[in-house]
Amino acid sequence: MKPGNARRAALAVLFCLSLASVIPAAAQDLPAAPPAPPLDLTAEDTPNDRGHAIALSWVLSPDDDGSGRVTGYSVWRAVYRPGVAPADLDWTRVGSHSAGYLGDERLTHSDVSDDIVNNLPYLYRVEADGPGGASAVLLPASIMARAQWFNRARWNMLLAVLVLSAGIMYWIQKAQTSDIYLRPVAGLKAFDEAIGRATEMGNPVLFVPGIMDMDQIETLAGVSILGYVGKMTARYETPLEVPVSRSLVMAHAREVVKESYLQAGRPDLYNDDMIHYLTDDQFGYAAAVDGIMLRQKPAACFYQGKFYAESLILAETGNSIGAIQIAGTASPAQLPFFITACDYTLIGEEFFAASAYLSQEKRAIGSIRGQDVGKLIFMVALILGVFLVSLEAVGVRLPGWLDITALFDVSSGG
Amino acid sequence: MSETIGIWCAAFLTLAIFSFLYKDNPFYKFAEHLFTGVSAAYWMSVAFWSQVHPNLCGNIWWPEAFVRRFLEFTYVWVDRVELDGQTYAANALIDGSLTPEMIQRAELVNHVHVMYYIPLILGILFFTRLIPKIAYLSRWPLAFVMGMAAGLRLYSFLQSNAMEQISATIAPLAGTPTVAEALNNLVVLIGVFTGLVYFYFSREHKGLFGGLSRVGVYFLMVSFGAAFGYTVMARVSLLLGRFQFLIHDWLGTMTGAGG
Numbered sequence: 001m002k003p004g005n006a007r008r009a010a011l012a013v014l015f016c017l018s019l020a021s022v023i024p025a026a027a028q029d030l031p032a033a034p035p036a037p038p039l040d041l042t043a044e045d046t047p048n049d050r051g052h053a054i055a056l057s058w059v060l061s062p063d064d065d066g067s068g069r070v071t072g073y074s075v076w077r078a079v080y081r082p083g084v085a086p087a088d089l090d091w092t093r094v095g096s097h098s099a100g101y102l103g104d105e106r107l108t109h110s111d112v113s114d115d116i117v118n119n120l121p122y123l124y125r126v127e128a129d130g131p132g133g134a135s136a137v138l139l140p141a142s143i144m145a146r147a148q149w150f151n152r153a154r155w156n157m158l159l160a161v162l163v164l165s166a167g168i169m170y171w172i173q174k175a176q177t178s179d180i181y182l183r184p185v186a187g188l189k190a191f192d193e194a195i196g197r198a199t200e201m202g203n204p205v206l207f208v209p210g211i212m213d214m215d216q217i218e219t220l221a222g223v224s225i226l227g228y229v230g231k232m233t234a235r236y237e238t239p240l241e242v243p244v245s246r247s248l249v250m251a252h253a254r255e256v257v258k259e260s261y262l263q264a265g266r267p268d269l270y271n272d273d274m275i276h277y278l279t280d281d282q283f284g285y286a287a288a289v290d291g292i293m294l295r296q297k298p299a300a301c302f303y304q305g306k307f308y309a310e311s312l313i314l315a316e317t318g319n320s321i322g323a324i325q326i327a328g329t330a331s332p333a334q335l336p337f338f339i340t341a342c343d344y345t346l347i348g349e350e351f352f353a354a355s356a357y358l359s360q361e362k363r364a365i366g367s368i369r370g371q372d373v374g375k376l377i378f379m380v381a382l383i384l385g386v387f388l389v390s391l392e393a394v395g396v397r398l399p400g401w402l403d404i405t406a407l408f409d410v411s412s413g414g
Numbered sequence: 415m416s417e418t419i420g421i422w423c424a425a426f427l428t429l430a431i432f433s434f435l436y437k438d439n440p441f442y443k444f445a446e447h448l449f450t451g452v453s454a455a456y457w458m459s460v461a462f463w464s465q466v467h468p469n470l471c472g473n474i475w476w477p478e479a480f481v482r483r484f485l486e487f488t489y490v491w492v493d494r495v496e497l498d499g500q501t502y503a504a505n506a507l508i509d510g511s512l513t514p515e516m517i518q519r520a521e522l523v524n525h526v527h528v529m530y531y532i533p534l535i536l537g538i539l540f541f542t543r544l545i546p547k548i549a550y551l552s553r554w555p556l557a558f559v560m561g562m563a564a565g566l567r568l569y570s571f572l573q574s575n576a577m578e579q580i581s582a583t584i585a586p587l588a589g590t591p592t593v594a595e596a597l598n599n600l601v602v603l604i605g606v607f608t609g610l611v612y613f614y615f616s617r618e619h620k621g622l623f624g625g626l627s628r629v630g631v632y633f634l635m636v637s638f639g640a641a642f643g644y645t646v647m648a649r650v651s652l653l654l655g656r657f658q659f660l661i662h663d664w665l666g667t668m669t670g671a672g673g
Contacts, residue, residue, distance in 0.1 A: 156577070157569065157573060157577065160572055160576070160577060161568070161569070161572065180616055181617070182615050182616060183615055183616075183617065183619055185615075214556070214559045214560060215559060215562070215566070216563065217564070217567045217571065220560060220564065248559060251543065251552065251556060252556050252560070255553065255556070277454075279449075279453045279454035279457065280453070280454065280457035280458075280461070281450075281453030281456070281457055283449070284449045284450045284452075284454070287431065287446045287449050287450065288446055288449075288450040290434065290446070291438070291442070291443065291446045294438040295438065309649070312649070332637075332641060333641055333645055335638055335641070336638040336639065336641050336642035336645070337642070339638060340642065347634065348613065349613040349615075353615055368615050368616060369615075369616045372614050372615055372616045372617075374576075375613065375614055376614070378576060378580055379607060379610050379611070381580060382580055382583055382584065382606065382607060382610075383607070385580070385583075385584035386583075386584055386585065386586070386587060386599075386603055389585065389586045390587045390588045390589065392586070392589075393586035393589030393590065394586075394588050394589040395589070404584065405581060405584055408577050408580045408581035408584065410573050410577045410578060410581070
């Protein structure tokens, strides 16, 4: 390059640099304008729910390009009134979003609130906010939230419930006329042994039906097992002690044990005080049961129900007094403690099946067989599913109806 | 001063409970009975104010005079306030939007749901246990609770313990990005499958079936061992919390270092 040309080029660069430093300063001096509003605001009732929810979406403001002209979006809701101008409606801010979703075609917002009354028309507006003010897009027509009776996305759950229920009902019927084999469960065999030991020692039997209420399946299963234990203690004339932590469990357990004593032909031995309430508090209950164990020295302790952190406290205390202990729960976090500290533990399904095993009632045994058939279906589906997805993973194209993962997908739907 | 007394009481009760580690003694008995009694009353109060009061009392009809009488304690009975043609939300009664004079003039509208009379009636039926002649009526709400629980839990158990479990286990054993991932999927598959075999009750566990069942037991025991270690650590942290209280808060009040 010639020296004259080089000088000219240097001057041009200097000019450009000076211009670049001046232009932003000039721009800053101008009053900032509101950003362009978002576009194409749409709304729809959220499907498959109980109502009280509207799903919104809109196209980002053209000024939402990272320049800082848009700092965020505000979502506003108002009850629609025919003949009233939107500006005169009573607007409530119901949500906000940050700017800068570059690359996203549309921004979505789910307005879920009990303040949204079902079947009442609402209007929405979305504002693009920025240092220069806000500009809004209005929903072109009002929208209503509606409740649906059925969640159509969960058709597979309905199918599963129907198939399992049909299987269980079939085997309940079948059990009336044919014998069904049940494999032995060690913990259940020990029930009679434990109660017999308490009888020989002349000490009471302690039964703890967990710390949860009657709305838990584990509690229902525990109280059901209590019925069997009650029958045995009535037969052997052994004192029974059932401290509970819920008033409903107390009421139900009293009914069950009373019935058991009646069936055993010893209603005279039953009294309501056998089943008594302590406290709803988890550790208050654990402390009180520990006290009962230390003072009454039960020879057999049954822990059958839903347990939490008190499981180890109870089982360790029972162990320290030398009682034979049988636990049963479906709480995975507590099973290790029971397995460690108790003589026998009914794990999960064993615990649920216990009442059928103990009562040897045909209907209950039939239901166990029905559940087993359900498990068999799941096992077959598991192997088949893994085989099919493995084929897909290595590049084999399968027809859509062979998509077995969709059959078990319960993630969609509200 | 009151805080110091509180810390001393808490420290005494903590040590009284700890004394159980030695053997049953009067201090433990005292702490146990105090804990049981106080917590029973506490939870009864919590159950009323967190469940019965908002869920039931707030949804049935009350005479306006009664609502006004107890307005200084609660406004849960009021759904909305009508005044001079304007409607206010119920919390306007306490957030200063309305003056006492305006509240006097306002109409307090109940939020009445007919459906809530069903649990009210069922709840009352529970108390029939106290009247021997009609005590059998108390079984109805029990039957309702049990039936509701069984139906409700069937769905949630089936979803979380069966459908989601199976869905998560169906993963490819070939064509995965890494061999380790395929091995991982295989271990999960064997664990779930053999676990199901173990809990299959209506067939004798002999031969191949028995072998699979035994593998299932091994998987269960490994998972229980891992859960044991994990939970024990959480319990140790609870114990450390109590020691921290004793050393820092309680002994600190004596040495002037903590509190």
